[in-house]
Amino acid sequence: MGKFCASALLISALVAVCFFSNVYADWGVVPGIGRYYPLKIRFVSLDAKVRWDVDERLLADVTALYVFSVGESVEAWQFYGYSFDWRFPSSVKWFQPIPPNSSNLDVRISDVPMQWDRSDLNYSTYIGDFRMITWTSFLLPGNYWLRVSYTQPVLKFADNFTFLYPLGLRFYQDYYNLNYSSFFSEPPTVNVRIVVDKFITAGSEYLQTFLCSSQVKRPIPSNVMEEESSWTVNAVFNASAEDFMLTIANTTLPSIALEVIDTETKKPLEKVEGVERMAEETKSLTVNFYASVARPLQSWNESLYINSTKVVEENYFWNPPCKGWTRSFSLTYTVAGVNYLTIDLTVYVNHSSVSVHKIIVRDYSPPDKPTYTSTQVICGGVIIKGLKATDNVGVSKLIFYINGSIFEPPITIQELYSPTLTPRFDPSWVATQGIVVLNLTKYVGKAVNMTVKAVDMVGYESPETCIGLFNVPKGEWYPIQLYGGWNLISLPLIPANSSREAILSLTLKHGIAGVKATYAYFRGSWILNPSTMSDGNGYWVYVNAYDILIVQGFKLSEVWAPYPRTYTLYKGYNLLGFTSTQIRTLAEYFASIDMASYYRFIYIWDTVKQNWKLIDAKGGGVLKPGQAFWIYMYEEAVLIPPP
Secondary structure: OEEOOEEEOEEOOOOOOOEOOOOEOOOOOOOOOOOOOOEEEEEEEEOOOOOEEEEEEEEEEEEEEEEEEEOOOOOOEEEOOEEEOOEEOOEEEEEEEEOOOOEEEEEEEOOEEOOOEEEEEEEEEOOEEEEEEEEEEEOOOEEEEEEEEEEEEEEEEOOEEEOEEEOOOEEOOOOOOOOOOOOOOOOOEEEEEEEEOOOOOOOOEEEEEEEEEEEEEEEOOOOEEEEEEEEEEEEEEEOOOOEEEEEEEOOOOOEEEEEEEEOOOOOEOEEEOOEEEOOOOOOEEEEEEEEEEOOOEEEEEEEEEEOOEEEEEEEEEEEEEEOOEEEEEEEEEEOOOOOEEEEEEEEEEOOEEEEEEEEEEOOOOOOOOOEOOEEEEEOOEEEEEOOEOOOOOOEEEEEEEEOOEEEEEEEEHHHHOOOOOEEEOOOOEEEEOOEEEEEOHHHEOOEEEEEEEEEEOOOOEOOOEEEEEEEEOOOEEEEEEEOOEEEEEOOOOEEOOOEHHHHHOOEOOOHHHHEEEEEEEEOOEEEEOOOEOOOOEOEEEEEOOOEEEEEEEEOHHHHHOOOOOOEEEOOEEEEEEOOOOOOEEHHHHOOOOOHHHEOOEEEEEEOOOOEEEEEEOOOOOEEOOOEEEEEEEOOOEEEOOOO
């Protein structure tokens, strides 16, 4: 019979997670006490360009991995650093509790699929009952491994998202000899579904870093082994989709060392500003790699690229798993006449990976002065177009100065030339294709003297370029992304100038010439290219290609206080705009209207996918800045948006 220890996985900050399982052999049951040990995952660095909405729909991929022996004689098997003896009879009936609503269930013994059935037995856990599955193995004497894998939903329990996962296996054999040990199963991965704010740039990649830390006690025949470890998980999010699955692998990653030295001097390269710098006379580099893993391994893959060209690839697989692994290699690379190169290493261990990225430069001169083509002062900010900066190796970032003080944060060259919107909001600036819009609301009503410098990869700064001396007008601005085709938009601010031409002239890349048509709707009638555009209304806008509209103006409270702004909603369909620069729930925005007076589902146009969505006012649906929507009113009402 058997019982094994359990561990709890806790994801703090956004989600909290855990899974528990037992295995019974059919010759008797000896109860044991389950143990729960914490493993926490939390945000370390959240890319400032991304705002996250968590959809609270999680999946966990769980794989329980156990090793055991079949045979009549006592035979010790070395595994994971120490020996054990589990003597099984040749025929064993197994039981495994499986969480409700699990899918992709797979049971294998030494990679041979087992035919399992659902049992009538339940296993009670502190988060509910799990139904048992059962199967029977008929095995010759020898060493084997058992793997049970499945995908389970992660549900909220006691205010945390919690699942129980198999940690180790401990067998009690009563009328055989009592021999037991405990081993980690392969830890689970957690797939977090994230719904992304449309404010971020579609098609761009953003990095999210998590810190994982654990403390685990494992009983073995003679003592208790304790492990404390921590590691980071880097997840890259691509905003081309509306949502995505972020996989957090709960596995300690290998220890990796990747060293780059000058082949002739045998000295490591100088580390400057996050890059490594070659000497002016360096002709070749030596790359040294070393890695080690103390955990049981089933698979290992390593890939090394220099300037995007693969120079090393190795794959290994163990069956049964090996108890640990070390790996090393060296190679030489000629760099005569080369001023810039990248080295990228990725190592995959079981289902987890770790990567190392290095930039190597040969740079001993500062960049040229930045240049620009035009500026335009707007409410609470300034638009700078045609920004450029050059260097013999490459510019790293641009630093703006206002009245002699650094404007934070700087703009990286990748952000500056991004083909789509790169926002550093709350709020500092947005940038795309050499265009920067700076948020200067803290300087409203004041004179600003603005300059800019370019900084290269090793920290050399260019001479300053003067952007200009100007006064910052009252108000603020907000960016709206326009995608090729039809866009259903609204003005998140009360416009400083309600002229349609004045508003659409702040389309950054193509100006008003890039807007091919604008439609307004009022009480059953369509208006093509209306002379004015106002807050509270929705507008269809057609553009041929991606662009960014900067809306400048004022918040409701700045214009209407102490009186509230009101919008009249007429019986039938109304095309409304959302007047706010903050995300709000539908229920919050429509709090002034009796819910019985309108159809609870409103229609939102998905600009990226060019199709409709329904949002439920009773289901916690949200409105986002720049959105417009259709709503059907059963009777006339007056909307008073929250301030």
